[in-house]
Amino acid sequence: MASSPMSTIDAHTAIAGAWDVVVIGAGPAGAVAALGCARLGLRTLVVERSDFPRPKLCGGCLSALGLDTLDRLGLREALERPPAPLVRTIRFRVRGRTATAAAPPMRVIARDAFDTALLNAATRAGAHALIPCSARVDSDGVVALRAGSGDLELRPGAVIDAAGLRGARPARDDDSAPRAGAHVGFGATFASDAIDLPMGELVMAAARGGYVGLVRLPDGRLNAAAAASASMARAHGGPAGAARAIAADAGLDPDLLPERGWTGAPSLTRARPAQEGPVLRVGDAGAFVEPITGEGMSWALATGAAVAEHAARLAADPSAPPTWPAAHRAVLGARLGRCSLVARALRRPSAPHLALRALGAAPGVRDRLVARLAGAPRPRRRVA
Numbered sequence: 155m156a157s158s159p160m161s162t163i164d165a166h167t168a169i170a171g172a173w174d175v176v177v178i179g180a181g182p183a184g185a186v187a188a189l190g191c192a193r194l195g196l197r198t199l200v201v202e203r204s205d206f207p208r209p210k211l212c213g214g215c216l217s218a219l220g221l222d223t224l225d226r227l228g229l230r231e232a233l234e235r236p237p238a239p240l241v242r243t244i245r246f247r248v249r250g251r252t253a254t255a256a257a258p259p260m261r262v263i264a265r266d267a268f269d270t271a272l273l274n275a276a277t278r279a280g281a282h283a284l285i286p287c288s289a290r291v292d293s294d295g296v297v298a299l300r301a302g303s304g305d306l307e308l309r310p311g312a313v314i315d316a317a318g319l320r321g322a323r324p325a326r327d328d329d330s331a332p333r334a335g336a337h338v339g340f341g342a343t344f345a346s347d348a349i350d351l352p353m354g355e356l357v358m359a360a361a362r363g364g365y366v367g368l369v370r371l372p373d374g375r376l377n378a379a380a381a382a383s384a385s386m387a388r389a390h391g392g393p394a395g396a397a398r399a400i401a402a403d404a405g406l407d408p409d410l411l412p413e414r415g416w417t418g419a420p421s422l423t424r425a426r427p428a429q430e431g432p433v434l435r436v437g438d439a440g441a442f443v444e445p446i447t448g449e450g451m452s453w454a455l456a457t458g459a460a461v462a463e464h465a466a467r468l469a470a471d472p473s474a475p476p477t478w479p480a481a482h483r484a485v486l487g488a489r490l491g492r493c494s495l496v497a498r499a500l501r502r503p504s505a506p507h508l509a510l511r512a513l514g515a516a517p518g519v520r521d522r523l524v525a526r527l528a529g530a531p532r533p534r535r536r537v538a
């Protein structure tokens with residue numbers, strides 16, 4: 155396996171190093187966690203199994219929490235090349251009916267460029283990157299690296315598991331199964347002029363059993379991201395069939411969606427302990443609900459940004475009490491609860507019927523409903 159130009163170190167030098175922190179996975183959570191650790195002066199190694207830039211299944215909509223986190227970290231540059239357009243309106247399609255609502259603050263990003271910009275910021279801050287390199291971690295914090303030359307072992311002071319939905323720990327018998335009825339995710343990025351979708355508009359098409367979101371990416375391509383019950387995906391022969399069936403049910407022309415090029419994600423709703431000994435989890439590796447409220451990247455950025463000080467404490471004192479679970483709850487607690495409620499409501503057979511009623515609401519009411527769904531703070535009441 156050839157080393158990537160994004161690598162700043164080779165496997166043999168990495169194995170000889172004394173690392174305070176090893177971060178597994180260089181998505182938004184891992185890149186921002188590595189950046190935070192490097193800024194604290196920790197000797198930080200981030201390992202990533204895919205060469206960068208790499209495609210990532212995602213709807214591409216970054217919500218207010220993520221935008222604020224980027225501002226706080228001085229990382230707005232990640233939204234600049236290419237410029238990430240603001241989402242202005244959301245067009246809902248349910249059973250042939252259409253309604254629009256003002257979008258809560260959100261920008262559309264292309265994951266390949268965005269994730270690369272974040273990783274570059276981490277290495278500029280002093281973190282080392284070893285790519286491509288797949289890693290596993292056990293609950294004692296021993297990291298097994300699979301790089302070009304075979305298997306190698308590292309024992310850093312702390313490990314940050316940022317390896318996405320599957321996580322970096324081998325599955326165990328006592329792991330909780332994905333929640334019953336949890337949706338599976340799938341998506342495709344494709345060029346098309348046939349769909350009348352200006353930049354800055356998000357189309358959400360919903361049907362019984364699933365939904366598809368469509369946006370135009372900064373480079374002009376279209377991005378379709380969907381979630382559906384596993385039974386629906388199976389019944390329609392896989393992601394392409396399921397996405398086209400949802401589109402048809404919602405009243406869109408299914409032939410506008412491609413027949414090929416769809417990729418899938420595992421069961422979406424899951425949670426693992428935020429900390430097990432020296433292993434701290436961030437982003438999807440810790441908790442993810444469903445893409446409908448467009449917050450996964452924001453959670454990844456927010457937990458990635460918050461974890462560094464907890465990793466530093468562990469690296470300095472391996473017997474330090476576990477402080478990350480409470481901090482993780484403080485960052486995400488209420489958001490996780492709200493998204494779980496929305497996700498459960500969406501899985502009910504009556505969801506399209508309820509959505510139709512919501513679409514019939516007055517535009518101002520609809521805008522507020524959408525803002526609440528997306529986690530925008532409640533506007534303050536004026537005291538007379």
Ligand SMILES: Cc1cc2nc3c(=O)[nH]c(=O)nc-3n(C[C@H](O)[C@H](O)[C@H](O)COP(=O)(O)OP(=O)(O)OC[C@H]3O[C@@H](n4cnc5c(N)ncnc54)[C@H](O)[C@@H]3O)c2cc1C
Pocket residue numbers: 178179180181182183184201202203204210211212213214215216217287288289290316317318319321322339340341379380381419436437438439442445448449450451452454
């Ligand atoms: C269909 C769909 C639509 C979505 N739409 C949106 C949206 O519109 N807005 C939004 O905010 N979120 C959305 N999300 C969620 C969002 O994509 C994730 O929440 C986000 O990518 C999580 O970031 P992360 O850094 O935790 O994980 P990831 O982005 O998954 O990054 C994990 C990284 O770890 C690497 N890795 C994995 N295993 C290993 C290993 N063993 N060793 C080394 N490296 C490894 C992977 O290659 C990857 O680069 C959507 C998700 C899906 C499935």
